[in-house]
């Protein structure tokens with residue numbers, strides 16, 4: 451571990467200025483943000499750095515609301531995270547919606563079929579990986595079926611060729627197809643995780659057909675050419691903090707390619723914190739940093755981009771109108 455890493459601040463980034471109009475965090479993991487922040491707080495303690503507060507999911511949702519992020523899609527994509535994602539959505543009707551899936555890197559671990567990928571990390575099995583993949587996917591299906599309007603997407607599914615080696619990739623592709631099939635049965639869109647697998651993701655989407663309800667490339671990481679294919683087929687691109695990183699010019703090119711009816715914004719928190727706050731804990735409240743950077747790239751008012759991304763998410767996930775959050779009650783007007 452380098453000295454710089456050891457001493458980097460664990461503090462929360464300051465809240466961004468509120469957006470002039472509200473929008474939706476298309477993909478986040480609020481339940482994980484809380485445990486991630488607990489770890490940051492513990493590390494700050496150990497190193498006698500300033501105290502780092504740990505906020506509850508409810509507090510994080512309030513912060514998000516203050517800055518104009520009034521609805522979120524909270525994703526549970528490991529077996530133990532499925533129910534907590536649904537529970538968070540049930541506790542915040544109209545504000546939190548759930549996405550469920552068995553993540554591509556998890557899918558191959560179920561039944562112990564993992565293979566180390568180019569990232570060089572070793573394969574580690576957790577107790578829940580004793581369960582075969584099909585059975586794990588049944589849990590996704592059951593929870594989605596029993597919570598209509600609460601579970602609004604199947605995701606994140608897809609392919610991760612950075613984390614997963616060749617011997618396991620066939621199984622990963624099959625798991626992706628199974629998720630697409632499930633989404634079709636449920637009439638839900640899919641959220642796709644594509645890491646160094648652009649060609650195969652596109653090939654499978656075209657071969658099987660994307661769900662009629664829609665397909666989203668979450669935390670878009672491919673280039674402008676893939677964005678052109680997405681545009682041609684009406685797929686959505688959801689941009690995370692990575693679009694703000696100076697080295698990611700190709701993401702900004704992709705953003706210029708996709709049409710405004712198919713662009714979304716997300717945090718993928720607790721990771722992928724937007725510039726200039728890389729290394730800090732990410733949370734839905736950080737969306738305005740990313741959205742403002744995107745508005746600059748598109749040379750359009752952030753207010754309009756907030757409205758466009760919101761309308762796109764509302765249409766895609768068929769979200770109900772938001773309950774009134776501010777202003778006097780109707781009777782008093």
Ligand SMILES: [Zn+2]
Nearest residue numbers: 477525606718
């Ligand atoms: Zn994610």
